Amino acid sequence: MSAGCCGTKKQKTSSQSNASSNEANNEELSTEIAQNSSLQNEHNHCKAKIIHPEMAYYCFDVICSQLHRTNPLKTPQFTNDEYPLFVTWKIGKDKRLRGCIGTFSAMNLHAGLKEYAMTSAFKDTRFNPITADELSKLYVTVSILRHFEEASDHLDWVIGVHGIRIEFHVENSRSRRSATYLPEVASEQGWDHIQAIDSLLQKGGFKGVVTPEVRHSIKVVRYQSEKVSVSWQDYWVKWCNGK
Numbered sequence: 261m262s263a264g265c266c267g268t269k270k271q272k273t274s275s276q277s278n279a280s281s282n283e284a285n286n287e288e289l290s291t292e293i294a295q296n297s298s299l300q301n302e303h304n305h306c307k308a309k310i311i312h313p314e315m316a317y318y319c320f321d322v323i324c325s326q327l328h329r330t331n332p333l334k335t336p337q338f339t340n341d342e343y344p345l346f347v348t349w350k351i352g353k354d355k356r357l358r359g360c361i362g363t364f365s366a367m368n369l370h371a372g373l374k375e376y377a378m379t380s381a382f383k384d385t386r387f388n389p390i391t392a393d394e395l396s397k398l399y400v401t402v403s404i405l406r407h408f409e410e411a412s413d414h415l416d417w418v419i420g421v422h423g424i425r426i427e428f429h430v431e432n433s434r435s436r437r438s439a440t441y442l443p444e445v446a447s448e449q450g451w452d453h454i455q456a457i458d459s460l461l462q463k464g465g466f467k468g469v470v471t472p473e474v475r476h477s478i479k480v481v482r483y484q485s486e487k488v489s490v491s492w493q494d495y496w497v498k499w500c501n502g503k
Contacts, residue, residue: 262379264386265346265360265442311486312338315369315402319347319377320495326378327392335370342366344405346442346485347376349390351397358394359384362403364425364440373402401489403442411480414457420447422482426460429477431468439464443485 318336325333346362359380363372377400382389390398411417417424425440439460446456457478458470468474 262361262363262376263346263440264384265348265362265440265445309486310339310341310343310404310406311402311488313488313490314338315373315404316400316488316490317495317498318373319400319402320398320490320492322374322377323381323390324395326382327390327395333374336373338369340368340370342368343372345369345372345376346403346405347373347380348401348403348442349381350399350401351394355399357387358390358398359387360442362405364405369404396492399489399491401487403485403487405483405485407484409482411482414475414478414480415453416480417453417482419451419453419456420444421484423485424456424460425481425483426457426464427479427481428461428464428466428474430465437464437466443483444487 314336315338318333318338321333324330343366344362344364345367346360348360349358350356351358359382361380361384362376367375405423411424414426421443423441423443423445425438427436427438429435430437441456441460446453449456449459451459454475457475457480461470461474461478466474
């Protein structure tokens with residue numbers, strides 16, 4: 261299930277949840293924490309970074325192939341291990357957001373980056389699809405998400421270091437909603453912890469008054485990301501030099 265960098269819809273609970281069997285209502289976020297914790301334990305012994313500039317170049321390959329109807333893509337040379345990921349497009353000198361969608365489910369990076377490069381470029385409902393005329397003004401950022409931890413409360417995360425995903429009850433309902441901000445969002449916006457949490461609640465669809473009690477009731481998962489960004493100019497130089 262895809263997620264926008266500014267919010268997500270409620271996702272289905274995985275059948276592979278590690279939650280205790282005596283809990284009548286296993287919650288999706290706990291499932292994803294367990295899945296991602298297992299994934300991270302598998303890779304924690306390796307200190308080398310996962311992110312590579314080729315991942316960002318590949319995202320440009322993907323949308324150029326789609327826009328110009330060119331030949332099928334070559335198999336990428338970077339790792340094809342499984343990780344949660346986001347792809348963010350920005351445009352212009354002021355780098356305005358042009359699309360940002362990703363997934364908290366671990367995916368093979370070759371297929372995952374192809375899917376979310378396309379989805380964030382052409383299917384982010386906040387924006388019109390990216391066009392060929394905009395290519396020369398684009399920047400792309402690939403974020404690989406790692407080190408998921410359940411926070412002790414809504415303040416238990418570091419601005420500029422952690423991304424956060426919150427889950428909360430919808431007023432007068434048993435349903436739950438979730439929303440996320442990548443690690444760079446709060447610092448880019450100049451927010452403190454409370455401002456970021458309150459904004460996430462609103463983005464996630466919370467309509468009531470945000471009180472201290474509401475903030476204390478939410479579930480917060482913090483995570484970190486490795487990211488790389490390239491511009492169209494970077495991509496074009498590499499393409500002209502034979503990639």
